[in-house]
Amino acid sequence: MDINSILAKCDHTLLSQSATWEQIKAICDDGIKYHTASVCIPPCYVKRAKDYVGDKLAICTVIGFPNGYSTTATKLFETEDALANGADEIDMVINIGQLKEGNFAYVENEIRVLKKVCGDNVLKVIIETCLLTDDEKIKMCEIVTAAGADYIKTSTGFSTSGATFDDVELFSKHVGSGVKIKAAGGISSVEDAEKFISLGADRLGTSRIVKIVKENENK
Numbered sequence: 001m002d003i004n005s006i007l008a009k010c011d012h013t014l015l016s017q018s019a020t021w022e023q024i025k026a027i028c029d030d031g032i033k034y035h036t037a038s039v040c041i042p043p044c045y046v047k048r049a050k051d052y053v054g055d056k057l058a059i060c061t062v063i064g065f066p067n068g069y070s071t072t073a074t075k076l077f078e079t080e081d082a083l084a085n086g087a088d089e090i091d092m093v094i095n096i097g098q099l100k101e102g103n104f105a106y107v108e109n110e111i112r113v114l115k116k117v118c119g120d121n122v123l124k125v126i127i128e129t130c131l132l133t134d135d136e137k138i139k140m141c142e143i144v145t146a147a148g149a150d151y152i153k154t155s156t157g158f159s160t161s162g163a164t165f166d167d168v169e170l171f172s173k174h175v176g177s178g179v180k181i182k183a184a185g186g187i188s189s190v191e192d193a194e195k196f197i198s199l200g201a202d203r204l205g206t207s208r209i210v211k212i213v214k215e216n217e218n219k
Contacts, residue, residue, distance in 0.1 A: 050086030068093030145176030
């Protein structure tokens, strides 16, 4: 697969707790230069980043991150604030405890509430696959589809492990036709990126692919 086609599916990501504006600005520059799908950054930098990039690059941010257990009202406020600050895409974390308790209506309603406020803006739903059983992953495919979200996403990158080929393959078999797949967490090579895409991922959450391209340019 052509490297530019892979880059076009990358949410170029920097979500570390210690991220500074200079680092955020640098990944925005990279996102513009390499034509990534977006940059995924902490909410506190959204307005500054959007003012900086204008219409040259989509800005993605995270909601209820990374644990997902804030209230729906809190996630709603975070989402409204992010959109007001210029976010183009929202990656929300589900309430994993509610899912494990079998409170599926709660989980679905929360996604619906956030999608309603997102409107035409993209909503991706992070389900943190490393903490779920296969049955729970399949149930989340059903819930994300029913709630009308745009993407189901594997991982925050902050838990015990990230995306796996098996999980993306499972999503592909069970998610509805209107829902796309984002693999995130631990994608560290072009070969891995190609494999995730071949299995059905439409987006990749990673910082490594751009770094690899830059390293190759400097050889």
